[in-house]
Amino acid sequence: xxxxxxxxxxxxxxxxxxxxxxxxxxxxxxxxxxxxxxxxxxxxxxxxxxxxxxxxxxxxxxxxxxxxxxxxxxxxxxxxxxxxxxxxxxxxxxxxxxxxxxxxxxxxxxxxxxxxxxxxxxxxxxxxxxxxxxxxxxxxxxxxxxxxxxxxxxxxxxxxxxxxxxxxxxxxxxxxxxxxxxxxxxxxxxxxxxxxxxxxxxxxxxxxxxxxxxxxxxxxxxxxxxxxxxxxxxxxxxxxxxxxxxxxxxxxxxxxxxxxxxxxxxxxxxxxxxxxxxxxxxxxxxxxxxxxxxxxxxxxxxxxxx
Amino acid sequence: xxxxxxxxxxxxxxxxxxxxxxxxxxxxxxxxxxxxxxxxxxxxxxxxxxxxxxxxxxxxxxxxxxxxxxxxxxxxxxxxxxxxxxxxxxxxxxxxxxxxxxxxxxxxxxxxxxxxxxxxxxxxxxxxxxxxxxxxxxxxxxxxxxxxxxxxxxxxxxxxxxxxxxxxxxxxxxxxxxxxxxxxxxxxxxxxxxxxxxxxxxxxxxxxxxxxxxxxxxxxxxxxxxxxxxxxxxxxxxxxxxxxxxxxxxxxxxxxxxxxxxxxxxxxxxxxxxxxxxxxxxxxxxxxxxxxxxxxxxxxxxxxxxxxxxxxxxxxxxxxxxxxxxxxxxxxxxxxxxxxxxxxxxxxxxxxxxxxxxxxxxxxxxxxxxxxxxxxxxxxxxxxxxxxxxxxxxxxxxxxxxxxxxxxxxxxxxxxxxxxxxxxxxxxxxxxxxxxxxxxxxxxxxxxxxxxxxxxxxxxxxxxxxxxxxxx
Numbered sequence: 211x212x213x214x215x216x217x218x219x220x221x222x223x224x225x226x227x228x229x230x231x232x233x234x235x236x237x238x239x240x241x242x243x244x245x246x247x248x249x250x251x252x253x254x255x256x257x258x259x260x261x262x263x264x265x266x267x268x269x270x271x272x273x274x275x276x277x278x279x280x281x282x283x284x285x286x287x288x289x290x291x292x293x294x295x296x297x298x299x300x301x302x303x304x305x306x307x308x309x310x311x312x313x314x315x316x317x318x319x320x321x322x323x324x325x326x327x328x329x330x331x332x333x334x335x336x337x338x339x340x341x342x343x344x345x346x347x348x349x350x351x352x353x354x355x356x357x358x359x360x361x362x363x364x365x366x367x368x369x370x371x372x373x374x375x376x377x378x379x380x381x382x383x384x385x386x387x388x389x390x391x392x393x394x395x396x397x398x399x400x401x402x403x404x405x406x407x408x409x410x411x412x413x414x415x416x417x418x419x420x421x422x423x424x425x426x427x428x429x430x431x432x433x434x435x436x437x438x439x440x441x442x443x444x445x446x447x448x449x450x451x452x453x454x455x456x457x458x459x460x461x462x463x464x465x466x467x468x469x470x471x472x473x474x475x476x477x478x479x480x481x482x483x484x485x486x487x488x489x490x491x492x493x494x495x496x497x498x499x500x501x502x503x504x505x506x507x508x509x510x511x512x513x514x515x516x
Numbered sequence: 517x518x519x520x521x522x523x524x525x526x527x528x529x530x531x532x533x534x535x536x537x538x539x540x541x542x543x544x545x546x547x548x549x550x551x552x553x554x555x556x557x558x559x560x561x562x563x564x565x566x567x568x569x570x571x572x573x574x575x576x577x578x579x580x581x582x583x584x585x586x587x588x589x590x591x592x593x594x595x596x597x598x599x600x601x602x603x604x605x606x607x608x609x610x611x612x613x614x615x616x617x618x619x620x621x622x623x624x625x626x627x628x629x630x631x632x633x634x635x636x637x638x639x640x641x642x643x644x645x646x647x648x649x650x651x652x653x654x655x656x657x658x659x660x661x662x663x664x665x666x667x668x669x670x671x672x673x674x675x676x677x678x679x680x681x682x683x684x685x686x687x688x689x690x691x692x693x694x695x696x697x698x699x700x701x702x703x704x705x706x707x708x709x710x711x712x713x714x715x716x717x718x719x720x721x722x723x724x725x726x727x728x729x730x731x732x733x734x735x736x737x738x739x740x741x742x743x744x745x746x747x748x749x750x751x752x753x754x755x756x757x758x759x760x761x762x763x764x765x766x767x768x769x770x771x772x773x774x775x776x777x778x779x780x781x782x783x784x785x786x787x788x789x790x791x792x793x794x795x796x797x798x799x800x801x802x803x804x805x806x807x808x809x810x811x812x813x814x815x816x817x818x819x820x821x822x823x824x825x826x827x828x829x830x831x832x833x834x835x836x837x838x839x840x841x842x843x844x845x846x847x848x849x850x851x852x853x854x855x856x857x858x859x860x861x862x863x864x865x866x867x868x869x870x871x872x873x874x875x876x877x878x879x880x881x882x883x884x885x886x887x888x889x890x891x892x893x894x895x896x897x898x899x900x901x902x903x904x905x906x907x908x909x910x911x912x913x914x915x916x917x918x919x920x921x922x923x924x925x926x927x928x929x930x931x932x933x934x935x936x937x938x939x940x941x942x943x944x945x946x947x948x949x950x951x952x953x954x955x956x957x958x959x960x961x962x963x964x965x966x967x968x969x970x971x972x973x974x975x976x977x978x979x980x981x982x983x984x985x986x987x988x
Contacts, residue, residue, distance in 0.1 A: 250640070253651045345556065352926050354971060
């Protein structure tokens with residue numbers, strides 16, 4: 211009663227009255243959370259069911275009718291997608307394009323961030339902390355700010371070297387890597403500062419070069435952080451629409467997000483492909499998520515600011 | 517070896533060799549840092565400066581125009597709409613997502629299936645906003661055969677006011693009276709009533725028009741049959757008094773006309789009270805037997821024409837605030853389009869898991885002893901939450917809140933994918949305006965850059981605040 215008596219009496223009485231009403235038994239909590247869980251599952255289930263029903267039934271009856279008529283379920287839509295194969299403009303082609311963008315970005319960000327963080331933590335030159343602060347400061351730049359000049363920059367590259375990354379997959383990759391680095395360096399540096407310098411000294415005494423120390427000693431130790439960074443980066447890039455739209459809008463091969471966006475414009479006409487494509491698009495990050503859930507949560511916690 | 521350092525010639529070689537020593541010691545370390553630095557300078561630092569410069573130049577970045585682009589940002593209705601929508605997002609979304617994240621994080625501590633529950637809530641974060649937007653677009657679809665929200669609304673609405681067999685088309689402002697044709701006129705309560713009085717032993721015929729052939733087909737309407745007189749009763753017919761063959765004949769039955777089945781009728785006495793009721797058969801015929809002597813009217817009751825459930829256009833731009841009579845600019849600033857609400861709900865679905873994970877981590881770090889002490893002191897759940905948990909969580913809650921503010925300042929994908937064409941304009945945001953102004957229909961750098969700079973300036977304080985908090 212001590213805690214309650216420290217409250218002001220009038221407010222206290224109201225709070226107690228409210229508290230009595232709000233005292234939640236375990237059963238009530240379970241019921242509330244079960245309802246929340248159902249609410250959270252409905253969209254995902256609806257997407258799955260729509261993709262598993264024939265196109266003709268869409269708009270004729272709601273997807274929830276499937277619970278009374280399970281015979282409506284069919285793999286037909288998926289069969290169609292796979293029979294189309296990797297022809298450009300198809301779902302599988304977009305799936306490959308998404309991978310072609312996401313995997314290089316993830317590897318590059320993880321590698322370049324680790325190298326830079328290694329340099330910032332274990333280098334012996336002055337001004338390292340200053341540079342780190344500037345890099346962290348770059349996290350505030352919204353990528354929208356850089357789009358137009360980078361398009362221009364790409365064109366200049368085309369004029370000067372005959373290599374214009376605009377409209378190509380490397381163009382998208384270059385942009386994504388740049389905007390993945392500040393967070394990547396931030397995360398990796400924070401992790402590497404926890405590695406004792408003695409370990410590196412041991413390597414140096416045995417005559418190992420910096421690269422070897424980085425590769426053989428530091429990288430294996432930093433794997434958990436790299437995993438968090440890689441998963442975060444993978445999902446971030448996999449789900450990007452804006453950068454791909456700007457740099458890859460008119461391309462024949464588009465990532466899944468653009469594929470879905472293009473299909474939406476004629477939503478009613480081909481919803482089977484939208485739903486099926488959406489399931490394919492969420493399938494990959496879901497696998498990544500369930501395989502590395504622990505690292506993902508850690509990445510979310512570390513990347514809260516992004 | 518040539519010295520670039522002026523001064524004492526004896527010092528110079530020492531300095532140079534020191535510098536060479538520095539390079540030798542540090543070149544590997546600097547080489548490790550170089551790719552990251554070059555990348556950031558080329559694709560983040562330089563473009564940011566270039567955008568600031570572009571914002572003072574014309575659309576092709578050739579002529580200096582001063583603050584002209586900024587002036588047009590604040591005088592263009594479409595961009596003001598974007599500001600308005602960003603404000604709505606910032607005011608509504610971060611609060612609710614933090615609140616829900618907190619509630620869910622606190623409650624999950626008490627259940628056994630917390631892991632499964634957390635997984636369910638977190639899952640949408642890994643979906644692309646594009647895919648999530650498409651899912652929610654169907655959930656909020658106007659058609660109750662597609663959208664589950666409207667399907668629920670329809671079910672509830674039908675409990676309270678079931679649609680009649682002959683629903684009026686309210687979209688074109690149809691009324692029951694406008695259907696009346698032969699011997700019929702509009703009555704009270706949206707009904708249709710016979711013009712002539714009728715007495716027991718008489719027959720009565722009433723004609724309606726403008727009944728859709730689809731309705732007739734669904735109801736299985738048959739060819740009308742002229743009513744036969746019956747002793748002590750009233751026999752009659754209600755039919756669709758329209759023949760495509762003889763459009764001018766509006767008084768008698770024509771062979772290709774249809775009776776109107778399933779109409780609920782009421783026999784109204786001269787005092788205006790209903791004395792009997794019946795329903796028409798498949799050829800539109802009806803009868804009231806054992807009618808007391810007197811003068812009556814036959815009424816086709818209003819419920820027959822009850823309009824069908826129309827659905828809520830969740831994805832539409834109709835405003836939740838009254839904006840009638842305001843000028844264009846005031847409308848763009850004051851309207852709250854319904855789709856904003858639908859999109860915010862969808863976005864909460866996506867991001868609540870993020871809030872829950874962060875707040876959950878904060879909860880785990882709370883000193884259990886304080887909570888236990890409060891419990892021993894007799895604090896209830898609500899008091900523990902309100903007086904202990906929330907104050908101790910305040911730093912985490914603000915980080916979540918500010919992160920969500922930054923997030924919705926940049927909100928883009930969900931609008932592009934969830935809003936149908938007609939709602940794109942009313943639902944636009946700053947990030948979407950940058951894309952639309954800058955990249956659709958060629959590259960235009962002026963106004964888009966000015967919006968980008970403004971967005972940057974809005975994000976920076978929140979971001980710096982957050983970074984400071986996270987660094988401790």
